[in-house]
Amino acid sequence: MRALMVGRFQPLHNGHLSVLRQLAEASDALIIGIGSAQYSHTEKNPFTAGERHLMISKTLEAEGIDNYFIVPITDVNVYPLWVAHVESLVPPFDEVFTNNPLTELLFKQKGYKVENMPLYDRNRYSGKSVRESMLSSSDPKDWEELVPPQVVEVIKEVQGVERMHTIMENDEYHE
Amino acid sequence: MRALMVGRFQPLHNGHLSVLRQLAEASDALIIGIGSAQYSHTEKNPFTAGERHLMISKTLEAEGIDNYFIVPITDVNVYPLWVAHVESLVPPFDEVFTNNPLTELLFKQKGYKVENMPLYDRNRYSGKSVRESMLSSSDPKDWEELVPPQVVEVIKEVQGVERMHTIMENDEYHE
């Protein structure tokens, strides 16, 4: 059985990791979709799909997990096409893990088995809280302890914190 | 004379119907454009173009009106192309009915005759008020009396109220 799970991973955090560990354990192979793959260098999506790919693969390698596929998935912005778009990009799968009611509805309409994702502390671990901490904390440990150490490495390699500060100053074109 | 009228019909309501009746009466043939055709499953655009097509045609059939064309029109998001885009999709027409000043400007610039649409109670009948009532009312009659009975049927056939509640819980990707 191959299972699918899609996230934006901006960036991958310890909550994600806890989910990935359990899903990889529970399935023959786990397909990890990187959503909104075409976006980067924005407040909500600072990292490229390639950088997120690296965060996930380095972390899972350190965890000793190897039964997974990572697939960048661009947004199509038209919901009724979304399931077919995902199907065209990833290996065939039988089951979908999600906590999002609309994702659940769309995959169920196409006949997929849909399951809830395992729980973790979503107040503490979320992409938004990590990004806010990267921008506002004087102590890097504040955000570094929310993510796996391999993610810290990747963010340092690409000068991610500096990039986020630059993005926040962006006001598009000079008016 | 063929006349054009474009709306989003999310969903078709009694105000629309009153307009359609009068315009169909006043023209040899009425072209009914379904705007923002590519969108669905969102708060502002819950229904697909096909579902809206069905709402309109079932209602007009019950009304005994048959001198019309229904044409889904996708958004192009670039105003100067909009009139040419509409022209490429619908049968040739002579006259446009709209209450929107920008639509009026764009069609007049291309040489079309533009007329105001007939009046109705816009506070009571609007797509927004119907959608809000579908989400918040405990009594389905509250929204059902704002739309033709054929629209109620279509919305029930596609489980539209349940879909709208699902859409409202959507927070895109799991962060």
Added chain:
Amino acid sequence: MRALMVGRFQPLHNGHLSVLRQLAEASDALIIGIGSAQYSHTEKNPFTAGERHLMISKTLEAEGIDNYFIVPITDVNVYPLWVAHVESLVPPFDEVFTNNPLTELLFKQKGYKVENMPLYDRNRYSGKSVRESMLSSSDPKDWEELVPPQVVEVIKEVQGVERMHTIMENDEYHE
């Protein structure tokens, strides 16, 4: 039961009409998709989606057929998205009529019932043969007898034969 049939109708000819008559008879409602809807003014696609809409509706009106929906369908050029794209544009349907093996495969994979279309003389009646006759015959009757009289009217209204000759002289930009 609603049935779907998709064609390019460049232009609608007597073979199409024979098929439409039989399918409209055999189903509660027939959804007629106008394929490659965004194209026009080319050798293979001379007429706009709106002009083709007009050809079909005028012809069916003259035939006394009224249990149909006409829906322009733009090409997406990515086969795995095609069925979902069609589903998002047309009213819900149960059955698909096609003689194309790939269309059959794609709809069957999504669980639709697929049937072959009724037969007619495809050597005599085809969009290609009508278009070639419009360009090469000295006697307009040669192509006019291949299409319903309402199609002749529409083609004359939009000066379609002249347009086709103009298209054939097109060599894109001046080199």
Added chain:
Amino acid sequence: MRALMVGRFQPLHNGHLSVLRQLAEASDALIIGIGSAQYSHTEKNPFTAGERHLMISKTLEAEGIDNYFIVPITDVNVYPLWVAHVESLVPPFDEVFTNNPLTELLFKQKGYKVENMPLYDRNRYSGKSVRESMLSSSDPKDWEELVPPQVVEVIKEVQGVERMHTIMENDEYHE
């Protein structure tokens, strides 16, 4: 040395002109990119790329400046592609002038020399302040004195103030 500077010029104002004068003086040739070129007829982007082209060229002609290229640049909405997109549209260049930190980052990553733009009174001269004055002032002099006289001419030629009032009444489709 060819230098690049990109702005939206909605519309060109005296602050822009002061910058253009200094950059044209400082470089062999100045490439002036018109950003967000595909948009017009919106509150933030009222004028078409062609109208903005005309504002700039008429003004620079009156100034006796002639060592420049004007190039409309459509938005691609994907930051990592932006520099390559600009490179494909404009003549080769060596240096970029910008005050935007993200633009600076993106061009520096591709090896370009990036300089700050000359200063002017940004509270007084900005596209936003000109557009607001066009909409709210009873005396046209209020906005006319913020822009070069050639820009006043172009805006009158295309009935720009009337267009902006029309745009503000736009509520998209009739609900």
Added chain:
Amino acid sequence: MRALMVGRFQPLHNGHLSVLRQLAEASDALIIGIGSAQYSHTEKNPFTAGERHLMISKTLEAEGIDNYFIVPITDVNVYPLWVAHVESLVPPFDEVFTNNPLTELLFKQKGYKVENMPLYDRNRYSGKSVRESMLSSSDPKDWEELVPPQVVEVIKEVQGVERMHTIMENDEYHE
């Protein structure tokens, strides 16, 4: 009176130059559209829009012609939108020069005055003949005498002949 003329200019040759001289003379201002602007690095479109812009402006500067606008125009691949697309990108114009019957038809349908372009020896001067000569001649003079000397300079600056040989060896992906 502003006049419009659109070409691909792959590359600008002496036939184009003869036309530009006469049209610039005959109009208050000549808008020169660079068609198929998004393409480059292919057999039919070896040069980028920016490189073609440079060829034209350097040549016209040497000719002492300065009453022109150069505007890159991307293809939209949907004919009925083409005139509106051009209108949105270039300054307002009154007259169109073309020898292409379809371009003539499309602009006339929108109410423009359309004139034929001045004649020159099209067998000798064409983009195709220049490109073929660049690829096949052992003596660079064979192609250099077909284009203005400023075009030779630009092609040398960007190593255009080497690029064309590289393009011809391209077989897309390694199969």
Added chain:
Amino acid sequence: MRALMVGRFQPLHNGHLSVLRQLAEASDALIIGIGSAQYSHTEKNPFTAGERHLMISKTLEAEGIDNYFIVPITDVNVYPLWVAHVESLVPPFDEVFTNNPLTELLFKQKGYKVENMPLYDRNRYSGKSVRESMLSSSDPKDWEELVPPQVVEVIKEVQGVERMHTIMENDEYHE
């Protein structure tokens, strides 16, 4: 050092495998780009990106190779954007392996080190020869011996040979 290699893998064959083995050996990590990722169900591109992902990962797993990333890369059809597009999708890399002169030129222009790919018998092993053999051979062994056994498995799982025969009968829309 991370190295990049892009192919269409329609399907993965023994020549590809020989290359992948050598490149994985020669680099710290090999990024394998699946080109033309959005296409499938056509003569030249029968398999989806997900199916090709599965072919590669199953084969490399059987080979005991694990220092690689697989990334689907959609075509952008505009060469000057191609390198930036790849960069946005894949993890950072230092070196590119290709035998295609245009790919070499484009990556070298952006400062990458480019190397030729290792040799193998390209007459015997090519996507085209495998696809032709799948369609024409009466004995499945003819194509099965050109590809790794894991690819045979995947093609059987998705009924690939049947799909290819269906594709060949496709004549688009019924004319």
